[in-house]
Amino acid sequence: xxxxxxxxxxxxxxxxxxxxxxxxxxxxxxxxxxxxxxxxxxxxxxxxxxxxxxxxxxxxxxxxxxxxxxxxxxxxxxxxxxxxxxxxxxxxxxxxxxxxxxxxxxxxxxxxxxxxxxxxxxxxxxxxxxxxxxxxxxxxxxxxxxxxxxxxxxxxxxxxxxxxxxxxxxxxxxxxxxxxxxxxxxxxxxxxxxxxxxxxxxxxxxxxxxxxxxxxxxxxxxxxxxxxxxxxxxxxxxxxxxxxxxxxxxxxxxxxxxxxxxxxxxxxxxxxxxxxxxxxxxxxxxxxxxxxxxxxxxxxxxxxxxxxxxxxxxxxxxxxxxxxxxxxxxxxxxxxxxxxxxxxxxxxxxxxxxxxxxxxxxxxxxxxx
Amino acid sequence: xxxxxxxxxxxxxxxxxxxxxxxxxxxxxxxxxxxxxxxxxxxxxxxxxxxxxxxxxxxxxxxxxxxxxxxxxxxxxxxxxxxxxxxxxxxxxxxxxxxxxxxxxxxxxxxxxxxxxxxxxxxxxxxxxxxxxxxxxxxxxxxxxxxxxxxxxxxxxxxxxxxxxxxxxxxxxxxxxxxxxxxxxxxxxxxxxxxxxxxxxxxxxxxxxxxxxxxxxxxxxxxxxxxxxxxxxxxxxxxxxxxxxxxxxxxxxxxxxxxxxxxxxxxxxxxxxxxxxxxxxxxxxxxxxxxxxxxxxxxxxxxxxxxxxxxxxxxxxxxxxxxxxxxxxxxxxxxxxxxxxxxxxxxxxxxxxxxxxxxxxxxxxxxxxxxxxxxxxxxxxxxxxxxxxxxxxxxxxxxxxxxxxxxxxxxxxxxx
Numbered sequence: 061x062x063x064x065x066x067x068x069x070x071x072x073x074x075x076x077x078x079x080x081x082x083x084x085x086x087x088x089x090x091x092x093x094x095x096x097x098x099x100x101x102x103x104x105x106x107x108x109x110x111x112x113x114x115x116x117x118x119x120x121x122x123x124x125x126x127x128x129x130x131x132x133x134x135x136x137x138x139x140x141x142x143x144x145x146x147x148x149x150x151x152x153x154x155x156x157x158x159x160x161x162x163x164x165x166x167x168x169x170x171x172x173x174x175x176x177x178x179x180x181x182x183x184x185x186x187x188x189x190x191x192x193x194x195x196x197x198x199x200x201x202x203x204x205x206x207x208x209x210x211x212x213x214x215x216x217x218x219x220x221x222x223x224x225x226x227x228x229x230x231x232x233x234x235x236x237x238x239x240x241x242x243x244x245x246x247x248x249x250x251x252x253x254x255x256x257x258x259x260x261x262x263x264x265x266x267x268x269x270x271x272x273x274x275x276x277x278x279x280x281x282x283x284x285x286x287x288x289x290x291x292x293x294x295x296x297x298x299x300x301x302x303x304x305x306x307x308x309x310x311x312x313x314x315x316x317x318x319x320x321x322x323x324x325x326x327x328x329x330x331x332x333x334x335x336x337x338x339x340x341x342x343x344x345x346x347x348x349x350x351x352x353x354x355x356x357x358x359x360x361x362x363x364x365x366x367x368x369x370x371x372x373x374x375x376x377x378x379x380x381x382x383x384x385x386x387x388x389x390x391x392x393x394x395x396x397x398x399x400x401x402x403x404x405x406x407x408x409x410x411x412x413x414x415x416x417x418x419x420x421x422x423x424x425x426x427x428x429x
Numbered sequence: 430x431x432x433x434x435x436x437x438x439x440x441x442x443x444x445x446x447x448x449x450x451x452x453x454x455x456x457x458x459x460x461x462x463x464x465x466x467x468x469x470x471x472x473x474x475x476x477x478x479x480x481x482x483x484x485x486x487x488x489x490x491x492x493x494x495x496x497x498x499x500x501x502x503x504x505x506x507x508x509x510x511x512x513x514x515x516x517x518x519x520x521x522x523x524x525x526x527x528x529x530x531x532x533x534x535x536x537x538x539x540x541x542x543x544x545x546x547x548x549x550x551x552x553x554x555x556x557x558x559x560x561x562x563x564x565x566x567x568x569x570x571x572x573x574x575x576x577x578x579x580x581x582x583x584x585x586x587x588x589x590x591x592x593x594x595x596x597x598x599x600x601x602x603x604x605x606x607x608x609x610x611x612x613x614x615x616x617x618x619x620x621x622x623x624x625x626x627x628x629x630x631x632x633x634x635x636x637x638x639x640x641x642x643x644x645x646x647x648x649x650x651x652x653x654x655x656x657x658x659x660x661x662x663x664x665x666x667x668x669x670x671x672x673x674x675x676x677x678x679x680x681x682x683x684x685x686x687x688x689x690x691x692x693x694x695x696x697x698x699x700x701x702x703x704x705x706x707x708x709x710x711x712x713x714x715x716x717x718x719x720x721x722x723x724x725x726x727x728x729x730x731x732x733x734x735x736x737x738x739x740x741x742x743x744x745x746x747x748x749x750x751x752x753x754x755x756x757x758x759x760x761x762x763x764x765x766x767x768x769x770x771x772x773x774x775x776x777x778x779x780x781x782x783x784x785x786x787x788x789x790x791x792x793x794x795x796x797x798x799x800x801x802x803x804x805x806x807x808x809x810x811x812x813x814x815x816x817x818x819x820x821x822x823x824x825x826x827x828x829x830x831x832x833x834x835x836x837x838x839x840x841x842x843x844x845x
Binding site for chain 2: 061062063064065066129306309310317318320321323325326327329330331333334337338339341342344345347348351362363366367370412414415416418419422423
C-alpha cells in the first residue's frame with residue numbers, strides 16, 4: 061500500500077510553499093482586502109511562471125501533462141497562503157471543465173491560453189439564493205446563443221472566459237462564453253472575503269460554444285472534482301489557522317504562565333488537530349479517487365468536502381478564540397482565514413447540501429462494505 | 430498513490446491467508462464473529478478463555494504468534510507491515526481473542542527491555558504460546574490518570590520485597606497467571622522518583638482478587654489486594670526508584686494496543702435508518718437523520734484512511750504518526766453517540782432490554798453501556814488530548830505542583 065503522495069509531488073508542494081512564503085502571500089491578501097485591486101497580478105504572474113496553471117493540461121495543448129494529484133498538493137498550499145488570486149476559478153473549475161469536454165475544438169483553442177495564463181477562466185453557476193440544480197436553472201442555451209442571469213460568480217470581473225451552466229432542451233449542460241462577447245454584462249459585487257473578487261453576470265444572446273450538452277452529469281462530475289481540490293485548499297487553511305493558534309498560545313502569558321499550558325487551550329488545539337487529521341485523511345482518499353477517475357469519486361469527494369469544510373471552520377474560529385480580543389481585531393490576520401473559510405464553505409455549495417449529497421452517494425453505491 | 434501490496438507483501442499475505450484458510454473458519458459477513466460455546470463465568474469468559482488460549486497455541490506452533498518478536502523468544506522477526514497484513518487477514522476469520530493483549534502487547538515488550546536474558550527465555554516463549562495470561566497491576570483507587578501517585582508499598586529486606594496495598598481496574602486478574610506491578614519503594618522521594626517495577630506470580634500468597642461489577646453488568650475488572658506479598662528482588666524490572674521510566678514503556682505500548690472501539694459503527698446506524706419507520710417514512714429520508722449520518726461517515730472514513738496513511742508509513746519503513754490517541758477519542762465518542770441515536774430511533778422498543786445477540790437492540794444497548802468504559806480505559810479522552818497537545822503539537826506540559834515535593838508531603842483527598 062502506498063497511500064501517500066510521491067516524493068516528486070512532495071517536492072513540488074514544498075516549492076509552491078516556498079514561493080508563497082517568499083512572496084508573503086498573507087500580506088498580499090490584506091493588500092487586496094484593503095486596496096482597490098481585485099487580485100494580485102504580480103503574484104498571479106509568478107504562479108503562472110512556475111507553471112501552476114498548466115499542471116493538468118495535456119502537453120499537446122500546451123500544458124505540463126501531470127495529474128490531479130499534483131494539483132491537490134498545490135491546492136493545499138493555495139489554502140495555507142490564502143492567496144488573493146483567481147487560481148481555483150481558472151484551474152479547478154474552468155480548466156477542468158474543458159479538459160473533461162469531448163469537444164476537441166474548444167480544447168485546442170482554450171487550453172493553451174489557460175495553461176499560459178493568457179486567459180483566466182471561471183464557472184458561472186448560481187442564479188439565486190440557494191442551490192443551483194437542473195430543475196431551477198433559468199439560463200438557457202439555444203442555437204449557439206446563451207441567455208440568463210448568473211450571480212456570485214467567483215472572479216467574474218477578472219475572468220476572460222466563462223464556463224456557464226445552462227438549460228439546453230431538457231438537459232442542463234456546460235457552455236463556454238468569451239467575456240468580450242456581445243451581450244455579456246459584468247457587474248462587480250462586494251465580497252464577504254474582500255481578498256477575492258465576485259461579480260454578477262448577465263448574458264443576453266451571447267455567443268456560446270458547447271462544452272457538454274448531452275447529460276446533466278457533467279456538472280456533477282465537475283463539482284465533485286472541484287470539491288476534492290477545494291477540500292485540499294481548506295485543509296491548508298485549517299492547518300495554517302491551527303499553527304497560528306499554537307504559536308500565539310506558546311508566546312502569550314496569563315496568570316503567570318503560557319496560556320498554551322492550560323488544558324482549556326491544549327484540548328482546544330488537540331480538537332483542531334483531530335478535525336484536521338480526519339479531513340486530511342479523507343482528502344487523500346479524495347485525491348486517489350480524483351486521480352484515478354474512480355467510481356468512488358462521488359462518495360470520496362463529498363466526504364473530503366464535508367470534513368474539510370468542518371475543519372477549516374473549526375480551526376479558523378478557534379484560532380480567533382485562542383487569540384482573545386486581539387484575534388477579533390482588523391490588525392491581526394486571524395480574520396483573513398475566518399473569511400476565507402466562510403467563502404470556501406459556500407463557493408460550490410454549502411455544508412448541508414454536501415452532507416445530503418454524501419448520504420445519497422452512499423445509498424447509491426451501497427457503501428461501505 | 431495506490432492500495433496494492435509490494436511483491437514481498439503480497440507473498441506474505443498469501444502465506445498468511447493460506448495458513449488461516451486451512452486452520453480457521455472464514456466469516457460470512459463483518460458481524461459473523463467468533464462466539465463461545467458457553468458464557469458461564471462471572472465475566473462471561475469461561476469457554477472463550479480456553480478457546481483463545483488454544484488458538485494462540487495453534488498460531489504459536491505454526492509461527493504466527495507475536496509476529497514482530499525475535500524468533501528466539503517465540504516470535505517470527507516479522508516487520509511492522511507484515512504484522513498489519515497478518516491482522517488484516519486474521520480479521521476475516523471467526524477466531525477467539527481478547528485475552529493476550531496485556532501480556533503480549535504490554536508486559537512482553539517491557540520484559541524485552543528490562544528482564545535478564547534468562548528471564549526472557551523463561552517467560553516470553555510461554556507468553557507467546559498463549560496458555561499463560563498476564564495482567565497489569567497499575568491503577569489504584571487514588572491514582573488513575575495520575576498514575577505516578579500510587580501508594581502500594583514495597584519494602585526490601587535482604588533480597589526479598591514485601592508488598593502491601595491495593596490495585597484497581599485490573600482487567601482479567603481473576604484468570605491471570607502472572608502480572609506486572611508498579612509500587613512505591615520510597616515515600617520521601619518526589620512522586621516520579623520513588624517507584625519500583627516488578628513482575629510476579631498471581632498465585633503468590635497474600636494476593637486477593639475481588640471482581641468489580643461494571644456498568645454493563647459484567648465483571649471483567651477487579652480489585653486486587655496485597656497483604657505481605659513476597660517478591661524476590663530478581664523479579665524487579667529496572668533500577669530501584671526507576672519504576673516510572675519502566676512504566677512509561679508499558680504505557681506507550683498500551684496506547685498502541687487499544688485500537689478501535691468495538692460495537693455499533695456507521696454500518697449499523699446506516700442499516701437501522703434504512704429499516705426504521707419515522708413519521709411514516711424511512712428514517713434515512715429525514716434531513717436531520719441524514720446530517721448525522723454524514724457526520725459519522727466522515728469520522729468513520731477519516732479514521733479508516735488515517736490508518737491507511739500509517740500503514741503506508743510502516744510499508745516505507747517510516748515511523749507512523751501518533752494516530753492511536755485520535756482513533757480512540759473519535760471512535761469511542763462516535764460509538765456512544767451512534768448507540769444513543771440508534772436507540773432514539775427505535776423509540777419505545779429500545780427500552781425493552783434484550784440479551785439476544787442477534788437482536789439489533791442488544792447491540793445498541795450493549796454499545797451504549799460499554800462506551801463510557803472505552804472512553805476511560807487506556808487513557809481518558811482528557812489524558813489523550815493532553816498527549817496530542819504535548820507530544821504531537823509540542824505544547825507545554827501542565828504545571829505540576831507536586832512534581833518536586835517529597836511524595837509523603839503531597840496533599841491527597843483519597844483515604845487510600
